[in-house]
Amino acid sequence: MLTAEAPGGAPAAAAVMARAGSENFPVASRVLPRAVRADLLAIYGFARLTDELGDALPGERLAALDWLEAELEQAFAGHAEHPLLVSLTPTLRRCGLAREPFLRLIEANRMDQRISRYETWEQLRSYCALSADPVGELVLQVLGEATPTRIGFSNSICTALQLIEHCQDVREDLHAGRVYLPQEDLKRFGCSQAELAAEHAGEPLRRLIAFEVARSRTLLDAGAPLIDELHGRVRLAVAAFLAGGRAAAGAIERAGFDVLGGPPPVGQLRRLQALAQTLRVRPRGA
Numbered sequence: 001m002l003t004a005e006a007p008g009g010a011p012a013a014a015a016v017m018a019r020a021g022s023e024n025f026p027v028a029s030r031v032l033p034r035a036v037r038a039d040l041l042a043i044y045g046f047a048r049l050t051d052e053l054g055d056a057l058p059g060e061r062l063a064a065l066d067w068l069e070a071e072l073e074q075a076f077a078g079h080a081e082h083p084l085l086v087s088l089t090p091t092l093r094r095c096g097l098a099r100e101p102f103l104r105l106i107e108a109n110r111m112d113q114r115i116s117r118y119e120t121w122e123q124l125r126s127y128c129a130l131s132a133d134p135v136g137e138l139v140l141q142v143l144g145e146a147t148p149t150r151i152g153f154s155n156s157i158c159t160a161l162q163l164i165e166h167c168q169d170v171r172e173d174l175h176a177g178r179v180y181l182p183q184e185d186l187k188r189f190g191c192s193q194a195e196l197a198a199e200h201a202g203e204p205l206r207r208l209i210a211f212e213v214a215r216s217r218t219l220l221d222a223g224a225p226l227i228d229e230l231h232g233r234v235r236l237a238v239a240a241f242l243a244g245g246r247a248a249a250g251a252i253e254r255a256g257f258d259v260l261g262g263p264p265p266v267g268q269l270r271r272l273q274a275l276a277q278t279l280r281v282r283p284r285g286a
Contacts, residue, residue: 054109156223
């Protein structure tokens with residue numbers, strides 16, 4: 001059975017994949033074999049398409065996400081039509097990937113249509129378990145390194161990366177009608193919603209962002225033992241995910257925790273320094 005036509009206004013595959021270079025982490029590290037990079041890019045394409053449908057589609061987003069779920073089923077059956085799902089199909093087969101992580105990514109974007117604020121950190125973390133953690137799980141499956149322990153470490157890293165992105169995108173998210181920083185934290189630091197829309201961050205917002213960045217660093221450290229579990233080029237590639245988060249957190253700190261102008265630039269040298277530190281501080285088997 002064929003799925004319905006892609007929703008009007010859905011981004012082209014090329015536009016979706018063009019976003020890969022702006023992420024806080026290398027989507028498909030060049031240290032990995034070409035076939036593995038292709039699989040990782042296919043997963044990225046699905047995850048980014050899901051976010052685009054849930055965040056930017058001008059039409060009915062819930063219907064678009066229903067279309068995507070149906071198209072995912074067609075990919076598992078080998079009959080997908082959208083180019084990004086067509087690219088994903090051989091990855092599903094080759095790596096034996098399950099539906100459940102992909103469905104969690106779709107569900108996170110359904111939640112975005114219903115929920116615009118999270119009262120507590122635990123509520124936001126539960127959202128990240130849908131919006132971020134499945135990506136790390138799928139990456140480990142593609143790399144042939146997925147175990148319950150490693151997935152647990154990966155979840156900490158992925159949630160940290162999501163939290164850093166929420167800090168970077170405060171103004172953009174507010175423009176979309178959403179606030180991903182926990183409401184309890186805004187109250188704790190006396191930060192009003194109006195301050196999230198200012199030209200520059202005031203002291204309450206800076207203290208709030210500093211708190212969330214520290215929280216993200218704690219999560220990155222909690223996930224760091226994953227590096228000890230891995231070997232060779234896979235270890236280097238996964239360390240780059242962790243290092244990317246640390247470099248982005250450092251950039252926010254150097255900007256004085258003022259994120260209202262957009263994500264503070266990191267720079268390639270800073271990324272390489274963070275990677276070297278990650279590998280040096282946590283030597284394999286330490």
